[in-house]
Amino acid sequence: MKRRVVLSAFLIFLVTVLISCSGGDGKKTTHRTRELFVANPLTSTITVFGASAHGDVTPLRAFGGLTGLSLPKGVAIDTKNNEIFVVNALNYTVTVFARTAMGNTAPLRTISGALTSLNEPVSIAVDPVHDEIFVGNYGGLVTVYARTATGNVPPLRSISGDATGLMGGRIRVAVDTIHNELLALNDGSGTISFFPRTANGNVLPIRTISGVYGGLSIAFDTLNNEIFVGTYSSVVVYARTASGNEAPLRTLAGDSTGLGWAAGIAVDPANDEIYVANNRADQNSITVYQRASSGNMPPKRTLSGDLTGITLPLSIAADTINNEIMIGHENDSLTVYERTAYGNTPPIRTIVMTPYLKNT
Template sequence: MRKLVITILGLLLFSLSSRHGGDASGTVDICPMPSAAPFEARLHALEAENGCLDDAVQGAEGASWPPGWSSAKMAGGDIPPIRLVADPYPTLHSVVVDAERNKVFMSDPNRHALWSFDRLAASKGREAVEPLTGIRGPSTGMMFVAAVTIDPERQEIYSVDNDIGDRMMVFPYDANGNVKPKRVLDVPHQAWGLSIAPERDEIAVSVEGPRQIVIYKRGAEGHDAPLRTIRGVDTGLGDPHGVFFDGKNNEIIVANHGNQNGRQVAPGDAPARQRGTRVAETQPVVGGRFDEPSITVYPGDGKGNIPPVRRIQGAKTGLNWPMAIDVDRTRNEIAVANNGDSSIRVFRRTDAGDVAPVRIIKGPRTGVVGPMGVAYDLKNSEIWVANYGDHTALVFPLTASGNVAPKRIVRNAPAGSPTVGFGNPGAVAYDSKRDEILVPN
């Protein structure tokens, strides 16, 4: 078998984000990057300020590896790649609406950014919509951005990093450009969802791999510890993503993919196996399993290894990679961005068991493609959808159902612009037999 040549993609991705500008046609890039030399100088200064550079040792000679590398006449230095695969436009992850101020905020993991738009913004034809603001750059500290939520009373934007970063950042509404956050909170690795309960002045964070919901004081920062954590085999949590902290009904509602990674022993797990041979005592590794996707509900003040008070799960639900969720507490309904089949599924808030949705938005006329975000605008009787599968956000009437066209489309790239679909790739492999590049996400 021919070998797969493994290369690190991190340097490539850095090159993509720091070099890509407008396209050859002269169209202005929605995310223009500054010229290389000044940008690199500012980046170096920021890294030094944040303690990211090693201090030089007084009197020490520079390291030489491999020997003589600094004097050898070899190709190298600041050279461009031969070719690259990149998406120059934002990819929309999560969406949230401030109906009182007519603003919509969206997170963008591709460009490590947060964008705001006018609530009534809409593409006229095939062109992109210009955002009101864009928070982006090394000073922001944002990395692989996941969920976004807001505190309208204090006019603050909250975002959390997922597979890298492990931080929650808070920005003021009027933040724009390469700005530092107001506050930063260290959160567990693989944090994904965010939801504030104003009634309790608390914020809930969903965490994928450890299968937990972590609750903090809303104003927590730095190394502040959580108030409580929901975690354990009895919780039914399985790769949790979307979360909604319902302070009115004192509940925490969670969307689960169903993946059980085996870090917590449970009935039905694969047989345990020995971890290596150089340990003093047995350290069994428990295999994981795939449960059905679900929506689970917990008491708002719940903690520890507690069972859900309700669970929506089964074939009738149609749940398939449920991502973000939002709750209409007037109509008592839960909207789910169902990424696996490109649909928005609406359930009754009090549903339990294997139940069908009360409404589904799905079909070619809807334009729903790989949705990640969903948000209610109850004041204006609308529901927003952030598509990860293409460069659009969609707006539907609150009670839309079936294969219906959206009221408005917000494009962040010209219509038809391809979406590469990268989701924080860490390495690539070359299959020489098939002449293909494999990209794990």
């Protein structure tokens, strides 16, 4: 069943504003104007319209939480174009920010609306080579957009249907720009399905890896031809060409690893490391490992503590050009750290809506 976000109410206020100004004769003249203030609880914003406005009109102004972040379950960094892409599961949007954005800043552009087909999006991958973005949604759906898409636009292509093998789950995506393949991790069926990058419609996958149960996140290493899957308690690694019920190359698991609900995973082939966002309440951390780690191996370093601002992390992306990592959190914020940060280290910048408007 297709899930929808239901808003309990919008708060609407009709306000009469008195504006005083001086006329040519030096006397003050008072103008009376009526405006409609709409409080949007889902986005923590207030938009202002003329009292007589109707139809699909642009607001006069807006204030409050401007980021548009709403359960940011997927984040990707485009180092070629210096942009951050975020999928928001609660308000069914894709928001795009400048790489160096911080504070209560509005996105550069937003993909949203019925035409987009977005349905509780949970993951995103950027393909700077072909100027496209891939979004994994709830209900066995992958949607593809132009990198610069904005507004209520239909996808360039979409993958869904019985033949795809994606039905019934949340889809986490990764893109292999070298071999022109799309990887789709289905948490419902415990599979990774591979499609041609340009696949569209109800198409059969090229191949499928089965038995990948508990998959929460996926990353692809183009340099070493490996697939990394974060699960509830492990990181499982497969060869790029694996198929069927093929055994993983290695598994990182055990009490010493510090893993707990690996909601986000990123691979850094340049520095031979992997980064994991641990969403379990008693973990609430970012753990970093050597790329080839396996067994019950402890992390090289751990980022956690009150100063870090890490609050039930949902997603993570690595910027290997600018040596930074970015994390999306359940409290609707994005935090950025130096790649080598560890311990109770504060972020170097944060994108977050105005604190007093947040439901934390």
